[in-house]
Amino acid sequence: MSEINLKEPLLQVQNLVQHFPISRSFTVKAVNGVSFYIRPGETYGLVGESGSGKTTIGRSVIRLYNPTGGQMLFQGQDITGKLDGKTREMLRKDMQMIFQDPMASLNPRKKVEDIIGEGLEIHHIGASKQERQALIGDMLKKVGLSPEHAARYPHQFSGGQRQRVGIARALIMNPKLIIADECISALDVSIQAQVVNLMKDIQEETHCAYLFIAHDLSMVKYISDRIGVLHLGYMVESGTKEEIFSNPVHPYTKSLLSAIPHPNPEVEKRRKAITYDYASSGLDYAAGTEHNVGGTHTVLGTDEDIRRWQKQ
């Protein structure tokens, strides 16, 4: 189980559909047929504005939601429908999540060691309490905290330290895939850099893959190998970061890239973001199909759209 073929995707998502029925006549169509894959040890960045479905995808993949349609394969096993005990255990161990708000995602009434150790206890990892504590101590050191911190409560930490606790909780299960849902957005710039460096170091050491969900494009570009751009529940463009950033094709991607703030006052004061409005753009995402425009670069659109965009 430990050595899987590196060519084989770790996670394969095919046509994922996630709808939330609100009432008899109204359904929120959060995700409408999104496909992507993540190879072992790589970082896949999902970007898009709020309401584009990026968090929903993360939550569907880790099965906090029951997908409406489509298929998801994780380590070759179907994790879409009703899970049997074994698959569930595999999923819960090998896929972990780091949440956005470290204060809201840590139980304020539990000590850090109990928060980090909860998974160990549930999955009966570590024979004794001492062994588990040793594991927790090692993990705390790995994320840059000291083992003495184990007996503290979340409120006794700063924001960056709390996020480290969140990372430690995800890592202690030795996951193959970590879903990082806006995990640095709530942190300060200097702390963001620390956490991103930590995530990179951990990836080098454990070869885990990340599904990195964020709206900060410069950070996504920095950390990701490949990027998927979401809008209104559709994957409008996907490719390696070079493909996306040097040759954006879809107008939404272009507007998104143009909105990245530059830490440069002369540029920034004059820059006007390209506006993109789906309603007035005359596009119909549902009619579009995925087109390969070279390499791994795919764009959603009708044949005619793609031709027009590529000419520009």
Added chain:
Amino acid sequence: MSEAKVVGNPSANKKILDIKNLDISFQTNAGVIHAIRGVNLDLCKGETVAIVGESGSGKSVTMKAVMGLLDSNATVNSGEILYTYTDEKGQEATVDLLKLPKKQLRQNFNGQRIAMVFQDPMTSLDPTMTIGKQIMESMFLHLQMDKEAAKARALELLELVGIPDAEKRFKNYPHQLSGGMRQRVVIAIALSANPDILICDEPTTALDVTIQARILELIMEIQQKMGLSVVYITHDLGVVAKVADYVDVMYAGKIVEVGNVNEIFFEPKHPYTWGLLSAMPDLETDDDRLYSIPGSPPNLLREPKGDAFAARNQFALAIDEKAEPPLFQISPTHWAATWLLHPDAPKVEMPPELVARLARARKEAEKYL
């Protein structure tokens, strides 16, 4: 270079907010936290000042003091916050906001003359009230408008902040709107009583880039239309670059560097500012590791000895351990509190990555000059 007691932004415009030597501490179970240690800050009419710093540096506390929103365990040890305005009779008046009774502050200043936009639009709106009602609330209170006039103005404001279908949205509850729309509503509420000063506490942190750009452009547009003075509290240097005229960099309850926006971005002098600028990747960053300022901000439970930043500063000098650096003047608008600027200090170059980065930024900027 000379030492200075008072820092000011020399500007043709009239000063409307003048914070002098503000010093605030908090009583907590763990002891006294000395959160603000002598802050001087000016805001002139029609200008934008951005306060940059990590969480815990005291940027929000400073502005909360202006709004009179300090928690009950806070003590103002010294300082004054002078606010200059035109009163009802059309005369110019200056008050010290710290000395005003709470009641008067709430009735005549908060919301009416000085308004604030908070970070999280979900927690700053009342979930049980329609947004229309929330926008009209301050008009009833401060402008004594009747219902029709207030509604007409509320609809106007909703349109001003770019909410389509204002009439329909008027009856919506906050949960029916998206994050960006909610923040627009919060801005509409802040603008509803025609304030002089708008304080934005991380107004776009909870929003994503496309919306962020639109909200910032919106605030800038309104600022020009209404002659507002705006204070931004933020840790996002991209936001600062876009909106600010002047930048105050705060660290551990003190302003460590102040200058106009070009000086801070192209000729930063304080090592902390260097760190902040380096830590933010731009699109060309492809280094293996991001630069991060080592360590974490000091715990202000213990009064820092010497320069509070010394422990995290790779350029720290021996004197940093002993004495706190004063503000050294670099240009008429640019000041920094670091011993590196002392005439006797050894010459220190900023990190090479940052030099390259600034050169890149300057080149990019030249295209526009």
